[in-house]
Amino acid sequence: MTYRAPVRDLAFTLEAVAGMADVAATGAFPDYDSDVAGAVLEAAGQFSEEVLAPLNRIGDQKGSTYANGSVTAAPGFADAYRQFAAGGWTSLSASTEAGGQALPKALELAAYETVHAANMAFGLCPMLSLASIEALEQVGTDEQKAKYLTKLVSGEWTGAMVLTEPGAGSDLGSLTTTATPNGDGTYALNGQKIFITWGDHDATDNIVHLVLARLPDAPKGPKGISLFLTPKFAVKDDGTLGDRNAFRPVGVEHKLGIHASPTCVMSYEGATAELVGQPNQGLAHMFVMMNAARLAVGVEGVGIAERAYQHALAYALDRRQGRSVWTGEANAPIFDHPDVRRMLSVMKAKISAARAICLSTGVAADLAKHAATEEERRRWKGREDLFTPIAKAWSTDVGCEVASMGVQVHGGMGFIEETGAAQYYR
Structure with missing residues (x-):
């Protein structure tokens, strides 16, 4: 479709x-x-x-x-x-x-x-x-x-968000990757990270990793995390690329879905890095990235729901089975069956609501920066902060729910990979 x-x-x-x-x-x-x-x-x-x-x-x-x-x-x-x-x-x-x-x-x-x-x-x-x-x-x-x-x-290089470790997922305060000063203003990163989306690929000449790690004297827990930048290839003063940095992928995860997105296991083996922001403030700095990603993931949910809806609607208009309750036609499109129409209507309504939440959050983000007065900007920032987790959580749920209903519209054929409906659910 x-x-x-x-x-x-x-x-x-x-x-x-x-x-x-x-x-x-x-x-x-x-x-x-x-x-x-x-x-x-x-x-x-x-x-x-x-x-x-x-x-x-x-x-x-x-x-x-x-x-x-x-x-x-x-x-x-x-x-x-x-x-x-x-x-x-x-x-x-x-x-x-x-x-x-x-x-x-x-x-x-x-x-x-x-x-x-x-x-x-x-x-x-x-x-x-x-x-x-x-x-x-x-x-x-x-x-x-x-x-x-x-x-x-410009898109000449891509970025990667590098947080999770084998023993530190939701509890980032448990991470163990270290950043040791090199004595020249740079740091050496050592540790392993997992679930790094597009952590390595061949689409660009360089990839910029933003990595959470600990300084030697950092306090324990989340208050001892700093943010570092480490490129796949060193960048010379004139902007040209130098030697390969000391980090590499050691594998990609074999996932239920999203197979074309490489989810990498990354090993940092003395990789040269720069501190971003203030020492031990890495979690706060990373939340700038995480909140941007949260809203974007909400939009992903809307996108998947829209694609699943379009696929299901096309199938419902094409697939013929049973008599239409509207026209009496025999061997009518299943779109004429009330329960199929109900599912398609619910799918469309949820997509519209999720899209509205995500784009309203985007408007709040714009006004949090550009509204006329400080008071207005503060008010819009509060709205953005409130809506962001809602946009992410609810819209991704909608993506799953709508994709599931899309499989149901297909009936048994929804469970067959060739029809395409299953990919959106995965």
Whole structure:
């Protein structure tokens, strides 16, 4: 079934529900108006439909591969990523100083819904780069911004968020990766990390890892965690790449789904790193990335739900079985069966609600930075902080629920991989 980006629904939700007019009224986005929003959404939808969606199935079947200390992206993914970066899709909301387009965050989220719906395994890669960009913009030094931020914004390099360890998952205070001063302002990272999404691949020349680790004199628990930046290849003063850094993937996880997204086990073996932000404040700094990722994951849930709904609707209109209660036609499309219509209606309603929550959170994030007064910015920041975990938790639940209902619409065929419905549920 061919994916069609719901451009009209996205534009309606932005303007009529989420309140983009309030964002435009701040004057912080002089190049933004409804025509620009429409053009961005149309272009994002076209790229997602024509480039990313055709790779979704083959990516699930073939997956990323690991061999000899490196990861190769799923077939077609590296080329698709280079097209994605060349199109400017990694720079939508980044500052113009960093080479970005300075468009509203809410518009970026709406555009990325089409990416995640078309190919969520692909979308995870630039999603983590966007989170890295937010962290460096807020707490990076001028030198780090000059050396790394512009490359992340351009999409020439990608970012990775490196937190989890075999013995430290939700309890990050238990992590044991160490950062030992080298005496020249840099640090040597040693330890193992797991579940590192797109931690290694062949789509770009360099990958910037933002890693949580402990300094030698750090207090125990979460108050002793610092944030470090370590690139796959050293970056010289002139911006060219130097030697390979001392970290590597030692394998990729074999997962239930999202096979084309490499989930890496990473080993840091004296990797040269820079401190980001303040010592022992790493968890607070990382939460900048984590909150950006939380909202983006909520949008992933909306995207998967939309794709599952479109797939189920097309099947329901095509599959013929039984008599229509509406027309009396024999051998009618199952769309005419009341319970099938009920499921499709519930799917559509939940997608609309989840989309509204996510884009409203994006609007709150924009107004938290750009509202006219400090009091207004504080109020919008409170709304953003409240909505972010809701957007993430509820919208991902919606993704699972809608994908499950999509399998039910297919009946027994939903359990057969060839129909495609199962991939969205996985």
